[in-house]
Amino acid sequence: MNDLWNGIQQAIWLTLTLDADLVEISLRSLRVTLSALFVSCLIALPLAAILAVRRFKYRRLIISTLNALMGLPPVVVGLIVYILLSRSGPFGVLGLLFTTHAMVIAQVIIITPLITSIAHQSLRELWSEYHDLLISMNTSKWQRIKTLLWDGRRALMTASLAGFGRAIGEVGAIMIVGGNIDHATRVLTTAISLETSKGDFALALALGFVLITLALAVNFTTHWLGRTEREGRW
Amino acid sequence: MFPMNACNLSVKVRQKHIIGPINLTISEGGITVLMGPNGAGKTTLLKALHGIIRLANGQVTFATPAKTAQEQQSFVFQSPIMLRRSVLENLAYPLVINRQDKQSAMERAQTWATKIGLSAHMDRPAPFLSGGEKQKIALARALITSPKLLFLDEPTASLDGAATVEIEALLSEAQSTGTTIIMSTHNIGQARRMASRVLFMKDGQIDAHSAANAFFDTPPTDAAQKFIAGDIVL
Amino acid sequence: MIRILLMLITVTFATYSNADMMRMAVTTSFNNSGLSEKLLPAIQADLGLEVQLLIVGTGQAIRLGEAGDVDAILVHSQKAEEAFVAAGYGTHRREIMYNDFVIIGPTDDPAKIRDAKSAAEALRAIVTSQSLFVSRGDDSGTHKKELSLWSSTGIKDEDLGPWYRAVGAGMGASLNTAAGMGAYILSDRASWLNFKNKTGLGIQFSGDPVLFNQYAYLSVNPQRHAHVKHDLAVKLETWLTSLRAAEIINTYTIDDQTLFTFNAE
Numbered sequence: 018m019n020d021l022w023n024g025i026q027q028a029i030w031l032t033l034t035l036d037a038d039l040v041e042i043s044l045r046s047l048r049v050t051l052s053a054l055f056v057s058c059l060i061a062l063p064l065a066a067i068l069a070v071r072r073f074k075y076r077r078l079i080i081s082t083l084n085a086l087m088g089l090p091p092v093v094v095g096l097i098v099y100i101l102l103s104r105s106g107p108f109g110v111l112g113l114l115f116t117t118h119a120m121v122i123a124q125v126i127i128i129t130p131l132i133t134s135i136a137h138q139s140l141r142e143l144w145s146e147y148h149d150l151l152i153s154m155n156t157s158k159w160q161r162i163k164t165l166l167w168d169g170r171r172a173l174m175t176a177s178l179a180g181f182g183r184a185i186g187e188v189g190a191i192m193i194v195g196g197n198i199d200h201a202t203r204v205l206t207t208a209i210s211l212e213t214s215k216g217d218f219a220l221a222l223a224l225g226f227v228l229i230t231l232a233l234a235v236n237f238t239t240h241w242l243g244r245t246e247r248e249g250r251w
Numbered sequence: 252m253f254p255m256n257a258c259n260l261s262v263k264v265r266q267k268h269i270i271g272p273i274n275l276t277i278s279e280g281g282i283t284v285l286m287g288p289n290g291a292g293k294t295t296l297l298k299a300l301h302g303i304i305r306l307a308n309g310q311v312t313f314a315t316p317a318k319t320a321q322e323q324q325s326f327v328f329q330s331p332i333m334l335r336r337s338v339l340e341n342l343a344y345p346l347v348i349n350r351q352d353k354q355s356a357m358e359r360a361q362t363w364a365t366k367i368g369l370s371a372h373m374d375r376p377a378p379f380l381s382g383g384e385k386q387k388i389a390l391a392r393a394l395i396t397s398p399k400l401l402f403l404d405e406p407t408a409s410l411d412g413a414a415t416v417e418i419e420a421l422l423s424e425a426q427s428t429g430t431t432i433i434m435s436t437h438n439i440g441q442a443r444r445m446a447s448r449v450l451f452m453k454d455g456q457i458d459a460h461s462a463a464n465a466f467f468d469t470p471p472t473d474a475a476q477k478f479i480a481g482d483i484v485l
Numbered sequence: 486m487i488r489i490l491l492m493l494i495t496v497t498f499a500t501y502s503n504a505d506m507m508r509m510a511v512t513t514s515f516n517n518s519g520l521s522e523k524l525l526p527a528i529q530a531d532l533g534l535e536v537q538l539l540i541v542g543t544g545q546a547i548r549l550g551e552a553g554d555v556d557a558i559l560v561h562s563q564k565a566e567e568a569f570v571a572a573g574y575g576t577h578r579r580e581i582m583y584n585d586f587v588i589i590g591p592t593d594d595p596a597k598i599r600d601a602k603s604a605a606e607a608l609r610a611i612v613t614s615q616s617l618f619v620s621r622g623d624d625s626g627t628h629k630k631e632l633s634l635w636s637s638t639g640i641k642d643e644d645l646g647p648w649y650r651a652v653g654a655g656m657g658a659s660l661n662t663a664a665g666m667g668a669y670i671l672s673d674r675a676s677w678l679n680f681k682n683k684t685g686l687g688i689q690f691s692g693d694p695v696l697f698n699q700y701a702y703l704s705v706n707p708q709r710h711a712h713v714k715h716d717l718a719v720k721l722e723t724w725l726t727s728l729r730a731a732e733i734i735n736t737y738t739i740d741d742q743t744l745f746t747f748n749a750e
Contacts, residue, residue: 104553104710112712114554115508115539143335150332152303155321156348168335196539198508211540214657215517216664216682 024222046204050184053124065136066162069144086130095190098123115196123190128180139172252315253279260309270455281447285435288484291452293435325393327403331385333377341377363391383414403434507556507717510539510546513655518675542625553710557718562626575703582745586696590669590689604693605638617668622651631671678739
């Protein structure tokens, strides 16, 4: 209990004084996760729409695979990305290991199936609602996908936020591929892990509170932006 | 584009025979009203003629190539499908799909919104309006492209009298400005008011096809006679 | 849209090539000591060299060196280091400094090891009293040291009963576990002194020369991995064995206790 209290106090103190290290790793956390989220959405959202709209041979297989991949342990992803990016691995020449790029790649692999699955769930419902109308209007496949993505944007926002939540709180994979290097690849979660291992629970908790605050801030901002956009809610 | 010919047309759903074989010719102009007991296959026939369900057999042909014919048809479903957008965007959607520039599409949508008495609600999300308002939007959205052929599946089935009057007025106007209409209805009064020709269906077959006056004065078949008299047709 | 994508790809795959940056894998125990926070700024100031530390167990540090993912390693497990050099992964092994291991245990010392004459006697007392003992169990330098202590004491695997808990975790996490269970544990002095969650634990035995913990520096062989920054690794080695390094290492204290003794030749 005492640790918890100390943690809260320290978190407030670190935040109020804008502790330089804290600001640095918080911004890095945000940058890595938002980059990963951006890349993931570019892949996941169109894929979800295609899976909802088109009927092709391996569709069911892809959907089941994505659902299974949602539960992928981040450590395994980290290990695989590590082996691929290692100097002795196939992509070693790129020299990406232990950089924030490697962390982005690992996070993209972790959250893309999650975002695709959640997005597909809601787009599938939307498609069953729209199906007859869009078929009747002679829309092209591309127009159908565009319509679904636009009209389903609120649900897609939720899917993206789920991906954001998973990525910002992830530690196993980015620890392995990023290396938790001070001033280079240290982010909030790996710093928390490090402080815990040093037995400095108060500081670890403080960082944890900062992480939670950051996640909440991003969520609130997103919802606020979503609300101001138009009158309707669906 | 006319005459429209259905030749030996039949539809199966999961090996189950639904309608057909049907041979039918519809020539330009007027309102063809499709009647018949529940389960006779009215909706299926409309969708088959419109080309949005797969035919087990036969074909539907027009005097113009299939693609041109397809672009000059609209369909209004029994329960209106509203895009999760504003009234105006719903109305403009078919024009935008057909690559009309946004500006003129929106102007045309405004004209139609005013015409159906929804000018005060143009920017409201369409899915939140009443059933009658939604059906008017669906009809206006179907007419905004000035189709040569319009299908309607029980367009006033769940509407009150006032809304029904408005819909019927819009249909009469469309008919007089060159849109050929094929609609199904349960409402014999509506059929009497609107029909220039009647198609009577029973058990997935066309039981009678004649001019409206002739149909109501001297019903050509036993089933049709019973139906007009208000008896239950088995 | 396509332009943004291209930009993103370029940014994502731009190789990180900072001429004055090298990566070194070090053991958790070394980093937990806090000495790196004194050494790295000094290295930056003297050589203009940014050393990025990867803090891992000795086992993983050696794997990173073998794969060529780091330019040098600083570890403490002589056998593994010699094998690393023998297999051609490292150019040579250079001893830098040593610290010592201590046996941490509950402050009431149930196994009564405080007055033991040697490390062997202390360990035997733990076995006899069946007191809880937490082992790193992660193939780290500290773990290997612990195993060699058991075997030199004449205690075999089958003597390790249910009181022996291998947790498979780093030094800090293992200390947290020991604190939670009220168990004995072998730790390097530096990690212990810097450890914040000392609840109910204390140093119960130390000082036996077999507990000395030698750190060695090994640069990765450029003949094996052409891309490693061997010149920087050599520069760092020269600095680490210099008088300047000696002074920083020998004067580093926590709670007025000296942690490391410089012994590079």
